[in-house]
Every structure is written in C-alpha cells, then in structure tokens.
Amino acid sequence: MVRGGTVLDQLGRRPADVVVTDGVVAAVGQGLQAPGGARILDAGGCLVSPGLVDLHTHLRQPGMEEAETVESGGRAAALGGYTAVVAMPNTDPPIDCASVVRDVLELAAASRWQVFPAGAITRERAGERLAPMAEMAALGVRLFTDDGAGVQDSRLMRRALEYASGLGVTLAQHCEEAGLAAGGHLHEGAWSSRLGIPGTPAEAEELMLARDLTLSRLTGAPMHFLHLSTAGSVALVRSAKAAGLAVTAEAAPHHFTLTSACAASYDPVFKVNPPLRDAPDVDAVKLGLADGTLDAIATDHAPHPQEAKELPFDQAPPGMLGLETALALALTELDLTVEEVLALLSWRPAGIAGLEGDHGGPVAEGRPANLCVIDPAATWVVEPDRLASRSRNTPYAGRRLTGRVRHTVVRGEPVVIDGEAQR
Numbered sequence: 336m337v338r339g340g341t342v343l344d345q346l347g348r349r350p351a352d353v354v355v356t357d358g359v360v361a362a363v364g365q366g367l368q369a370p371g372g373a374r375i376l377d378a379g380g381c382l383v384s385p386g387l388v389d390l391h392t393h394l395r396q397p398g399m400e401e402a403e404t405v406e407s408g409g410r411a412a413a414l415g416g417y418t419a420v421v422a423m424p425n426t427d428p429p430i431d432c433a434s435v436v437r438d439v440l441e442l443a444a445a446s447r448w449q450v451f452p453a454g455a456i457t458r459e460r461a462g463e464r465l466a467p468m469a470e471m472a473a474l475g476v477r478l479f480t481d482d483g484a485g486v487q488d489s490r491l492m493r494r495a496l497e498y499a500s501g502l503g504v505t506l507a508q509h510c511e512e513a514g515l516a517a518g519g520h521l522h523e524g525a526w527s528s529r530l531g532i533p534g535t536p537a538e539a540e541e542l543m544l545a546r547d548l549t550l551s552r553l554t555g556a557p558m559h560f561l562h563l564s565t566a567g568s569v570a571l572v573r574s575a576k577a578a579g580l581a582v583t584a585e586a587a588p589h590h591f592t593l594t595s596a597c598a599a600s601y602d603p604v605f606k607v608n609p610p611l612r613d614a615p616d617v618d619a620v621k622l623g624l625a626d627g628t629l630d631a632i633a634t635d636h637a638p639h640p641q642e643a644k645e646l647p648f649d650q651a652p653p654g655m656l657g658l659e660t661a662l663a664l665a666l667t668e669l670d671l672t673v674e675e676v677l678a679l680l681s682w683r684p685a686g687i688a689g690l691e692g693d694h695g696g697p698v699a700e701g702r703p704a705n706l707c708v709i710d711p712a713a714t715w716v717v718e719p720d721r722l723a724s725r726s727r728n729t730p731y732a733g734r735r736l737t738g739r740v741r742h743t744v745v746r747g748e749p750v751v752i753d754g755e756a757q758r
C-alpha cells in the first residue's frame with residue numbers, strides 16, 4: 336500500500352492512498368486500511384504517479400554487456416521512476432528478427448523489469464533490405480527503428496511505411512542525412528569552428544525529418560521522430576501537426592539542458608548524436624515541449640564504457656546516460672507544471688509505445704500497479720559513482736537537481752524503496 340500521498344495522473348490531483356493486491360491497484364481513496372501483512376510505502380509529501388515510460392533506452396544487450404545489461408539498465412530505469420522502457424535495437428546482433436526479439440524478451444522475463452524491444456526497420460540496420468517486421472510484430476514489437484542511423488533510401492522508407500501501416504506498428508526515425516552529417520562530431524556552428532572539430536549542420540536532421548513528413552503524408556502511415564534537437568525540426572513538426580499528419584516526436588533531456596558550448600571542454604562526455612545544439616535550439620525544444628509540438632521526453636540513455644569515452648573527442652562514441660536524471664532535469668529545468676512534466680514522461684510516451692493498457696496510468700482500481708512516488712521538493716547532486724548503470728558517462732556530474740524518485744512499484748512489486756533499488 337502506498338500511503339499518505341497525492342495521486343497525480345491524467346485525471347488530475349487528489350490526496351489518496353493506493354492499495355495494491357496481486358500486482359493490481361485494488362483501491363484508491365482516503366483513509367484506506369492496509370490489507371493484513373501488506374507492506375506500507377510512505378508517500379507523505381510526495382506525488383504518486385503512474386510509472387514513467389522511456390521510448391528510447393539503449394540497454395546494450397545482447398553484445399555490449401560491458402556497457403549495460405537488461406539487469407543494470409532496468410535497475411537504473413527503476414531508480415529514475417520508470418516502470419517500462421523501450422530497448423533500442425542497435426545491439427550486437429541487432430534486434431532485426433524474431434529470434435533476437437525472443438532473446439531480449441527472455442532476458443526481460445527473467446528480470447523484474449518491463450522491457451519492450453524495438454525492432455530494426457532494415458536487416459542489420461544496414462538500410463538496404465527490410466527486416467522481417469511481421470514476425471517481430473507477432474511477438475508484440477510495436478516500434479521499429481534503425482536508431483543510431485536513419486534510413487537513407489527514400490524508396491525503401493516508403494515501402495517500410497506501407498509495410499508498417501499494414502501491420503499496425505509505428506516507425507520511429509533517427510533523422511540524420513548521412514551525406515550531410517558525414518565526418519561531424521558536434522553541432523556545426525561557432526563552437527565547431529573555434530574548437531577545430533568538424534561539425535554536423537542542423538540541416539542534416541531537418542532534411543530527413545522533412546522527407547519523412549512528406550512520406551508520412553504520401554503513405555498515410557503514422558511516424559514517431561526520435562531525439563529532435565533543432566529549432567527547425569520543432570517548426571517542421573509543428574506545421575505537420577497543424578496539417579493533420581499522424582506524427583509524434585520526442586526530445587531528450589540533454590537537448591533542453593546543455594548547449595554546444597559544453598564541447599569547449601573537449602570532454603567526450605558531451606559528445607552525443609544528434610549533437611548538443613545552440614541556445615536558440617534549446618529554447619525551441621523547450622517551447623515545443625510546452626506547446627505540445629513535442630509529445631514526449633525520451634532519455635536516449637546511451638551507456639558507453641569509460642575507456643571509449645576517454646578517447647579524443649573525434650574518436651569517442653556519441654551518447655550519454657539519461658535514465659536516472661531525466662525526471663529531475665525536467666522538473667528542475669523546464670518551466671512546466673509537474674502535471675505537464677509527467678504527461679511528457681509517462682502517459683504520452685505510454686500511448687506512443689502502445690503500452691497504455693498497462694503503463695502510464697490512470698492510477699485507478701483494476702489497473703496494473705506500475706507506479707512512481709516522487710518527492711518534488713527533494714534536492715540532490717548527481718554523483719556518477721552512485722548511478723546504477725554499468726557506465727559512468729553522465730554529463731551532469733556535480734549538478735544539483737530538484738525532484739527525486741522515492742519509490743517505484745512494478746506490477747505491484749516495490750523495486751525501489753526510499754531511493755534504494757531492492758535486490
């Protein structure tokens with residue numbers, strides 16, 4: 336039982352206890368009695384929200400277990416308030432057929448975490464031949480992406496959209512026009528010139544986004560756009576939505592909290608793809624999150640081993656950790672209400688991932704008990720060595736944040752209690 340908190344979901348805010356039995360919410364109301372023997376989680380002064388849902392997590396399994404595993408990434412997610420994560424398919428081997436989907440589902444089933452693999456759009460994520468999306472969809476895969484790379488061939492992308500809409504699944508694009516982006520390691524602009532490191536122009540993202548909006552219109556297929564980072568991208572999605580296209584889009588916390596100036600340190604912890612952009616882009620992403628142009632905050636949690644992130648900037652792999660800091664960054668840095676932040680982190684992404692039956696609330700009798708208890712006033716400092724991820728590549732070391740996850744409940748099981756992951 337979660338006692339003494341304020342329930343906050345898409346239905347609003349109300350002081351209430353939440354009784355959980357057999358993994359399901361049994362009652363929501365004031366002054367409820369705990370069933371005999373029930374564990375009581377104190378939520379005094381806290382918000383009781385539907386668990387967060389991440390549309391964009393790199394769990395690195397199979398194949399890159401030194402960076403992360405389903406187990407370690409799942410624990411990091413739970414500590415961040417997530418009760419479900421969509422695992423990106425750029426593993427080794429990639430998640431591009433039923434047998435690898437099954438492997439990831441088995442790893443998830445053996446853990447306490449709710450992990451939903453995304454499938455690749457093309458075989459080997461090589462952008463040449465379509466992956467067998469039907470056999471992956473039959474195993475429950477709802478999102479498909481070649482994330483880490485965009486599908487370059489427009490004809491193939493059109494066919495992928497037609498195939499996907501027949502299957503009732505959604506394609507999610509990593510928007511990056513490879514020719515224009517080639518050789519870039521940070522955002523092309525004043526800082527790439529000053530530091531002497533080749534950059535990637537904003538237009539490399541915007542070109543593919545504009546193409547895909549056109550293809551979505553041509554095919555009528557819905558699409559989701561991953562980690563949008565530029566003012567131009569936000570404007571493109573805004574006008575596509577105004578024109579009635581069935582598209583959704585996400586932004587990552589680092590794209591509303593950090594700028595290209597971070598690269599001045601030459602520290603590869605600030606290398607990410609798409610790269611950190613300029614202040615006007617950050618402002619546009621924030622506005623997009625505030626006005627509904629961007630539907631979700633997704634972490635793009637991208638763990639990398641320490642030795643890889645100690646290479647020179649132009650040789651280090653792109654990516655940064657995100658799961659354990661996303662909620663606090665959003666609460667601290669965005670000029671939004673807690674309700675608006677939770678919509679972006681929980682119920683809207685649950686809908687995009689097709690998980691609204693089990694995740695993203697509302698907190699109501701009969702619903703699966705996937706919950707997150709948040710202390711909105713608690714402040715804390717990010718300490719890389721205390722993160723649960725196997726990797727340490729957070730760009731927020733030493734940053735003071737407001738808002739902390741106190742408890743996380745997955746299918747009725749308390750997996751985080753008072754900020755500590757349970758074994």
Ligand code: DOR
Nearest residue numbers: 393483607608637653654
């Ligand atoms: O920075 C990134 N890292 N962007 C991506 O698209 C892929 C990701 C990774 O897998 O490391």
